[in-house]
Each structure stands twice: as structure tokens, then as C-alpha cells.
Amino acid sequence: xxxMILEYIKNEYIDEDEADEVALDENTPLISSGIVxxxxxxxxxxxxxxxxxxxxxxxxxxxxxxNTVTSIIALVNKHARK
Amino acid sequence: xxxxxxxAVDYQQLRKxxxxxxxxxxxxxxxxxxxxxxxxxxxxxVQAGRGDKVALVHENHEGxxxxxxxxxxxxxxxxxxxxxxxxxxxxxxxxxxxxxxxPELYIGFMGILKIGAVVEPLFSAxxxxxxxxxxxxxxxxxxxxxRKHLGKVRRVRERVPSLKTVIVIDHEExxxxxxxxxxxxxxxANRLESFPVFKAYPETPSVLHYTSGTTGxxxxxxxxxxxxxxxxxxxxxxxxxxxxxxxxxxADPGWVTGTSYGIIGPWALGxxxxxxxxGFSSDRWYGTIEKHRxxxxxxxxxxxxxxxxxxxxxxxxxxxxxxRHMCSVGEPLNPEAVRWGREAFGLDYHDTFWQTETGSIMIxxxxxxxxxxxxxxxPFPALEAAIVDPRSGEPITSPGRVGLIAIRPPxxxxxxxxxxNSATYYGKFLNGWYICGDQASLDQDGYFWFCxxxxxxxxxxxxxxxxxxIESALLEHEAVAESAAIGKPDPVNMEVVKVFVxxxxxxxxxxxxxxxxxxxxxxRLSPLAMPQEIAFVxxxxxxxxxxxxxxxxxxxxxxxxxxxxSTMDDN
Numbered sequence: 001x002x003x004m005i006l007e008y009i010k011n012e013y014i015d016e017d018e019a020d021e022v023a024l025d026e027n028t029p030l031i032s033s034g035i036v037x038x039x040x041x042x043x044x045x046x047x048x049x050x051x052x053x054x055x056x057x058x059x060x061x062x063x064x065x066x067n068t069v070t071s072i073i074a075l076v077n078k079h080a081r082k
Numbered sequence: 083x084x085x086x087x088x089x090a091v092d093y094q095q096l097r098k099x100x101x102x103x104x105x106x107x108x109x110x111x112x113x114x115x116x117x118x119x120x121x122x123x124x125x126x127x128v129q130a131g132r133g134d135k136v137a138l139v140h141e142n143h144e145g146x147x148x149x150x151x152x153x154x155x156x157x158x159x160x161x162x163x164x165x166x167x168x169x170x171x172x173x174x175x176x177x178x179x180x181x182x183x184x185p186e187l188y189i190g191f192m193g194i195l196k197i198g199a200v201v202e203p204l205f206s207a208x209x210x211x212x213x214x215x216x217x218x219x220x221x222x223x224x225x226x227x228x229r230k231h232l233g234k235v236r237r238v239r240e241r242v243p244s245l246k247t248v249i250v251i252d253h254e255e256x257x258x259x260x261x262x263x264x265x266x267x268x269x270x271a272n273r274l275e276s277f278p279v280f281k282a283y284p285e286t287p288s289v290l291h292y293t294s295g296t297t298g299x300x301x302x303x304x305x306x307x308x309x310x311x312x313x314x315x316x317x318x319x320x321x322x323x324x325x326x327x328x329x330x331x332x333a334d335p336g337w338v339t340g341t342s343y344g345i346i347g348p349w350a351l352g353x354x355x356x357x358x359x360x361g362f363s364s365d366r367w368y369g370t371i372e373k374h375r376x377x378x379x380x381x382x383x384x385x386x387x388x389x390x391x392x393x394x395x396x397x398x399x400x401x402x403x404x405x406r407h408m409c410s411v412g413e414p415l416n417p418e419a420v421r422w423g424r425e426a427f428g429l430d431y432h433d434t435f436w437q438t439e440t441g442s443i444m445i446x447x448x449x450x451x452x453x454x455x456x457x458x459x460x461p462f463p464a465l466e467a468a469i470v471d472p473r474s475g476e477p478i479t480s481p482g483r484v485g486l487i488a489i490r491p492p493x494x495x496x497x498x499x500x501x502x503n504s505a506t507y508y509g510k511f512l513n514g515w516y517i518c519g520d521q522a523s524l525d526q527d528g529y530f531w532f533c534x535x536x537x538x539x540x541x542x543x544x545x546x547x548x549x550x551x552i553e554s555a556l557l558e559h560e561a562v563a564e565s566a567a568i569g570k571p572d573p574v575n576m577e578v579v580k581v582f583v584x585x586x587x588x589x590x591x592x593x594x595x596x597x598x599x600x601x602x603x604x605x606r607l608s609p610l611a612m613p614q615e616i617a618f619v620x621x622x623x624x625x626x627x628x629x630x631x632x633x634x635x636x637x638x639x640x641x642x643x644x645x646x647x648s649t650m651d652d653n
Contacts, residue, residue, distance in 0.1 A: 012601055017233025021258075031361040033143045034182060037207060038362055038388070039543070039609035043600045050593045059391070063363045 026069040054079040100463040105315040123349035143360035161272030162193020173198030178225040183359035198280030205336025284308025293438040294548030302501030312442035312495035317347030368400035375404040382412040412544020417455035441495030466490035475513025488515035540569035561589040591618040
């Protein structure tokens, strides 16, 4: 899951010319560093819901929950178990 | 006027006391003399012995701080000016700023003005189409950017033949080769003791801000150096900024609030301002107020509603006792947000209304004025504003009757034209009034109450997005045959983009396709323009002449009557 999400973020939210230069791992801040903004979070949430066949309530899609791939995985796992 | 208003105010007295002449007098301006925004905002303070005062405290997303005094700003803007002049950039040339909220954005802005060139700020999240349409229209000669956005600039460059130079501010940190026509510039390594500031006059063009409309491409609202008379006075009177304040405007300078009140206004008054280059989180924002002892805070309803979502606990975890004045702009401030502000901070959010074209605050809640939660307030005292009949342009005085918000021209910061589009500019006037394009009504006390836009423009998160731009970008998607974009009411962002899409033969609705369309618009235009909801339809409602009937879709979306559809094409 980690690699899949990292790959998606790299492909979709980082400029193609920069993708090889940006050091991105599961603990890289996404929201606070501006890689993903609050509007784009909607498309990332949609991707996660589609990919993992889950539904993330809007109130749980907070900047904190989406700030790192680690926190995103925790959110996905929480809803995948339901 | 000795000081700004405080305590209870007599509005009629203020109308006598607050005039644009006050601004000119306090800035030491005499009619016919030159005036350059960069001189007023920077060099003037140094010459008056205030060079050691901190002008900018910059915090990056990792929390690292950098401090710049007014003397630093003078030397660094001189450096910028000398460098730009050395590149052959002349007065009135358009120079784009395509940067995150780094210090180079704020200081480069003033450097461009120092040589008499025109600043064209571009929101750093713009995609290629948004970037291209604006640069092509303005025939920009140069763009100042950073490595992370260079790819986008390179991809549009061939389609902007006027563009001679791409300036990269962080090349040294990177080391990868630049291409022909690209130059590196290290701002901090270029401090210049003196530079002859371009002798601009009040009517000399200064800033070109693009804004979206219902039809056609974005329009460039051209502003002039004389706008500072309005930005100075409104920052002082409405935002109530005083010499010892720590001021925080949360707007990005890609948009007009970020330049009029995130650069020009506070520096014209010589105060210390905070800039945070980091994404939103409640803790980060409250932490900023606490850490920097922010006293005056200018933010947006969307941000306030995002803070409200997180409740009062994060507020209580931080010390916000430094705050003494809070204002809001970008979209109507709902009554709940005003009440929540009172509960959270013990202060009122003061709503302000204005737009890219007006250049400064028009309708507002002044400090000390009784606030009616949900009202936009009253006209800035130096202005004449009214609600007018949409057909005759005659003022409507009966309380509660809806008309259009109108301002009597001229005022110092009004746009002087739409670049390359004077016909649309002249179309903004009716019966001697400038028509803002927003509907409102007056109450018996003269307060304005916002009702809605008078056109199809979408206001999302305080930013205007044109449906035509979105529909044009959608047509570039391989699966889309036709589309219509509308603003769908949203509890946080006021509106979000919803699109109705008819697919080409061979394509079927799916979650994959939905995501692909969302990401397509996000990358072509910007995250703001990305549809947050997509409805797949057989066809888009149009008139027989082919005009998209967005109002029909909006009415259906809100469960309202669709009105007259006699012109709709049934085939």
C-alpha cells in the first residue's frame, strides 16, 4: 500500500520534471509542505476510496490525517477493517 | 486624521473625516508629483530613520524563520531592480511572479516596481493552461520562478513568444543546468546600496491581476501606482493597523488580497508583517498567532470555517491574547462564523467586501461599528456606494430590495482598464456607477447584505473561477464531448466546482474516469478549478443558439424552479 500511494502522489501531485528530484517517503509532510493542498485532497481521497474500496467520511479527511503517507495508511486501514 | 477609529463610531462623522486627501497628506504627496509604490513602502521608511524596523518575518513550512528589516528590503529591492534593468527589462514591461510564498515573491514584487515595470502575479498552483492564457494575453517579457515550477514554465514557453527571460531564484541550491533564456538569481547575494527609483506617477501602471469571468479567458485588471492612496488608508482605517502591530494576512499574493493587503498596505504603513509558507492546519495557524504575537489578522471565511470544523479545543491549546482585531475577505462571512469568532477569541471578525477590479476594500465593517452578523457592513467612508437597479442603474433605497452593488468612480485603486479588453471594461459601468457584479440589498440602517453573484462565476474558497475556463479544459480530455460547470453550495468553501459531462461515444461513466477528469482539470488549471463532483449526463442544456444554460443546472442542483426555459434547445 505504501509504495502504491507514494507512486500515485509522485505521479499526480509533483511536477513531472521534478518527480525524480523530490525525496518523498512515507513521512514526508504533504499538506504542510504544500505538495498536496486542501482542494487537491479531494482527489487524493477519491483515489484512496476507489483503490481500496472504502468510504472515508468528510470529517475524517483532515489536513492532519492526510499530512503523511503513514497517516494516510492508518486512515485507510481504519476504514478497510469496517 | 490623527489615529484610526476605535470605540463607537459615528459613521456620518467618518464620511467627513476620511477622504483620499487624508491619505495623500499623510504620505506627503502633493498633486503632480511622482509617486512609486516601492518608494512609499520601503525607501521612504529608511530615509525617515526607520530602516532597522523588521518589515517581514518569514516562516517556511519547516518552521525556519527569516527576518528582513526595511533597510534589508531597500538593499534587496535595489538588487532586484539593478538585475532586472541589466536584463534589458524596461518600464511598463510585464514581469510575472510565479512563486510560492517565499521572500523573493514579496521583495521581488517591489523590485519590479522600482524599475517601473508592471508586476503580474500568478498563483503558484496554476497549471499550464492557466499560466499560458495569462502570460500570452499580457505578452509578459520575463517570469520569476523557482525550480519546482520551472517544468510548467518550460512547457508553456514556446507558446508565449514575448517571453524573453526566465529567472530562477533557487538555482544555486539545485545545480541542474539551466537552458537558453533562463538565468539564475540569488536575491540575498545581491544587495545594492542605491538605485534610482523609476519616476512613476499616480496613473502609471503598476500591477496586472488576472480575474475570471463567465465568458472568455481571464481578464487582466490593470492597476496604477496611485492605488496606494486607497490601500494605505483602508489598511489604516479598516484593518486598524498601527505602528507597533504584528500583522498577518493569510492570502497568497497570487490573488489581489495578497498584494493589496499582503504587501502594499502593511508596508505603506511601515509595520511588521508575518508570512507563513505552509499549508493549512488549525494548530499551525493558532501556533503562528501565538509564536509571533500577531495583533491584527486578515483572513478568509473558508479558512475560518475550516478552523470552526476543528472546534474550540485547538484554540484553547494556544495563547491568542495578542490578537486585537480580525478581518475577513473573499466571500460572505456567515453569521455563525462571526459568533464563533466571538466565542473562540472574544473578538468580532470584521467582514470586508471588494474585488480584484476595485483594488481596495469597498464595503466593510469598521472597527467600533456595531456588527450585524452576516452583513457586509457599510461603504468605506471615502467612497459612495449604492444598490442600483440592474436595468436603469438608479439607486434603490427601499430596504430589502435586491439590486446590484455599485461604486461611484473614480477612487484611487480602481482598475484603469482590462488589458487588451477595453470593451469589457466599459461594459462594467452603468448610469455613472461601476457595477461590481454582485447582488445585495440594503437594510434600514444602510448596511449591505450580500445575496449572490449576478453571473455564472464560481466563488470557491474566496477565489473566483470562470466556468468557461473549466469547460474549455474539460474539452481537452479525450472522453469529454461537452460539459457545463457550476458552483455547488458548500458549507466550507461557499461553493465548489461541479461539472456536468456528456461523454464521447465509446466512453462510459466510471470511478476511474471521474478521477481522471478531476486530475485533468487540476493539472491544466489549478486545484481550485478541479471539479469536486461530476455528474454524467446525456447532454448539457443549451439555448438554441448554443449558449450553456448554467442557471438551469444551478436551479436543479438547489431544488429551485428553473425559470424560463423557452429558449432551451430540446433536440
